Amino acid sequence: MLPQYSHQPRLPPPSNIGALSTPSVTARKRKRQQFTVTYSEVQEVDNTGKLREVIVIDDTPPPPTVSPASTHTAMYSASLQPAVFSAPIRTRARAAAEAQALSASTSSGATLAAPAPKKRKRDPADDVGAVSKKAVTNGQTSNAIAQRAQANGSNAVADDKGPATWDDKEGHYIITPDDMIYRRYRTVRLLGQGTFGKVVEAVDTETNKRVAIKIIRAIPKYRDASKIEVRVLQKLKERDPLNRHKCIHLLAWFDHRNHICLVSELLGMCVYDFLKENDFAPFPRQHIQAFARQLLGSVAFLHELHLIHTDLKPENILLVNNSSDAIEIPSSSKRSAPKRVKRILQSTDIRLIDFGSATFEEEYHSSVVSTRHYRAPEIILGLGWSYPCDAFSLGCILVEFFTGVALFQTHDNLEHLAMMEQVMGKMPERFARSGARAKPEYFKEGGKLDWPKPKASRQSKKDVRSCRSLQEIITATDPINRSFLDLVKKLLTFDPAQRISVKEALAHPYFSLPVPHEY
Template sequence: MQTAVQTLPAHLMPSYQRPSLSSVVNRNSTMLPTPPVGARKRKRAHQYTVSYSEVQEVDTDGRLREIIVIEDTPPPPTASPATSSRTNGYSASYQPPAYSAPIRTRARAAMEAQADSSGSLSTALPIPAPKKRKRELDEAPPPTKKGFPPAQASTNHATWTNGSTATSATTPKQQVSCDDKEGHYIVTPDDIIYKRYRTVRLLGQGTFGKVVEAVDIETNKRVAIKIIRAIQKYREASRIEVRVLQKLKERDPSNRHKCIHLLNWFDYRNHICLVSELLGMCVYDFLKENDFAPFPRDHIQSFAQQLLGSVAFLHDLHIIHTDLKPENILLVRNDFRTVTVPTPGKRHGHRTKRILDSTDIRLIDFGSATFEDEYHSAVVATRHYRAPEIILGLGWSYPCDAYSLGCILVEFYTGMALFQTHDNLEHLAMMEMVMGKMPENVAREAVNHKPEFFKEGPKLNWPSPKTTKQSRKDVRATRSLQEIIPQTDMINVHFLDLVRKLLMFDPKQRITVRDALRHPYFSQTIPPEL
């Protein structure tokens, strides 16, 4: 399988403009607390399913290429920070949102859809609920069911185009299927993989495979193994991830840039397996277990500096991650302390909140990473973190990673994803509410690619005759960045300026991640708030 392509405009190549940083308000302003961001429940109550499909695109050479598409999944029934109002006088960086009903998170949204297709044995480990936010193509054709190749017989070698060789540990006695009907490897406790790794527990499952915790029998150390599904298109897709991970380790052996390190990889019973260091939970799971309470502002600054450094390192190697999101950021350690904070909206009310002992993180999941000079599929990035140029069909390059980072930093500040939508036109309308009107030069170019999104020339066609009352209400309730991040002190002034530059509509004007590392925000000393 090869990745499909969309011709890239010249202005999105590595030479895109790098705006200089503007000066901001003087640093002697009095530091004031930031009002919190409240939350309201979404009123949509639709039934959704999670599925994947294949689509084909024609590249610039006229060749037909197949790409894997993960279809859209619904947002959690909680408000985004852009549609939440402020309450009381507490700091948004440490006050969790209040809920009047149990939280239905993104991680639960597809549980029912996965239940019927698990196909695992009674002895298999329980499967954690899959993450809800997935990359998707909004108008993909219905998914097709295809079988997966039979398990490979006896020891053989699969040589990939990058020159590496994966050795299969399969023997004739292992012909009995070890997979469920979807091609996922059935994980059982104390299973021995590749005659070296003893499984401990299942850590997670996604469209491309499973991740298990295991003990390396040779070193007695615990590792994480990503087991790719035994379906040829996923096996082929995994070779790009191996290439990227090998290059990252080669260029950064001491891991100064905080990307996951590949320890080993091999082909086992028709499953490509990637072995890496065992880390803590993902940042999204920590947010969920902490009732979506925002991170302290000093933690946000630490996260921002590490993430920008990791992505700048990727861009220096001409690699675009394309799927940056809290699920793909792992904590090195899960240790935390518990503190008591006031409850918004309740007089004399208090609640507990978890504060991390360490903000050390690692960037993971390079399965969608793309080399700048190789084929680019038309749609990339998980919906909530997708840049406008991707939605508008203008092509994409390094700036799409910068935009995703801007969305992530706002989510760290509020506890909620910035954009809660799964409709392209509604998403663009919300972007205009948050970031300001779409620049005319971007709109005029986009009209040629997505005329259905516009009317009367470069004006966004929203609301359209088909726009629902709920959609109109949601967009009207969307708040601007200035309202989400009020400029109550110099820390917020600089943070708002950085986020605004990362979320510029025009990718030519968007700040690069390398320049963002030199932003005045990182020269601020932010004292611990709790």
């Protein structure tokens, strides 16, 4: 491999991402400390020698989190933070020790060891009156939080074991209609959910416009990744304020109840969902050309900024408007065959989204990136990766637009490489030798792919053999197909050093050909 495609792990440079915010009014930042307060009961002996039950307050500060909660954006206030609670801590152990000491000092001389703390189910109505006034004043009981949540129209859930929560067990924010997020955005409906979190449709109560909010899971690794995404999105918007390059624009971001939230324009469905709802019918060729031009332009813009997207796939391409017309087309060549309905988009305008995995070229590169079906061979072989991996993903996507289904449907590395050889031809000798040095378990002596292995299943062998070559998939029946096939071949080149760049692909003759309107 060439040196530019091999990367030694190194820590990313320090970033001031925690201080990033959308254009805002200058605000004073203050550090606020949060406490989780719980209650338990112990028995003590008072001065008269009588037993009594005492409520003990145990307050333990949670792990610190970096939050831009004090940021004010577009003249609206930051999310509510609980008041500072700094009372001295009185633990069960201290209360028990005091009770034992008091018992030992009584005139009767009898010793009475303090029993273990009792646990009982508390009635929420008792919490406000029976718990210490200081706890109620600071709004730390479950009942007090639930009342405040109800007053604010939030979706907090309270139980007998602890304070109210806005999250499920996996750290996802619980979505309910008409929930107010950051005191500005009123939720309408859930749009989608993934590993990172959820995306909801909401109404911006200040502008009365509908927006999409990506709500990141309240888990440190996802919060950290989202801050990198914020940094990338802010850079994209700064360098392309008019959005000529069709990447999603960040309107605002904030920290809401320990969830990083990214606000963007509300768009249509993703391209994969449109394919799915259209029974995976291929797009018309004029639409494929329009998609290809926009996608290559978007990715070329990222590469100019030294950014690699690393997760290009139809799920991360949104239609600006998914309005379509229904037409009837023959289902086969037979005249008597029933016709089927196919939906044709009215607009091919798209936006590239999901920069949570985007990586600056000069920063740390993880060993594995990209969703399996769109993963470049150099990533599978552990040879390092750079800008060309995005070009390979785009080649896979364009073939999927042409056929309606994913080009490589597998979940095994060796099987995936075998499918690539079926589709793209044999690996170049130089590339195969590099791969054999990095992953010898995938190769025979002489640098040939070791497929099929004895343990390969019959179905796996059948799946590999059923893969057609690019020439069979894109039949060169006319100049448009011949030119499209040439472009795809250059994008789906094994060796990243020989693969066409996205900037070069934009200048391919395919884009100068007029494509007639067809279904």
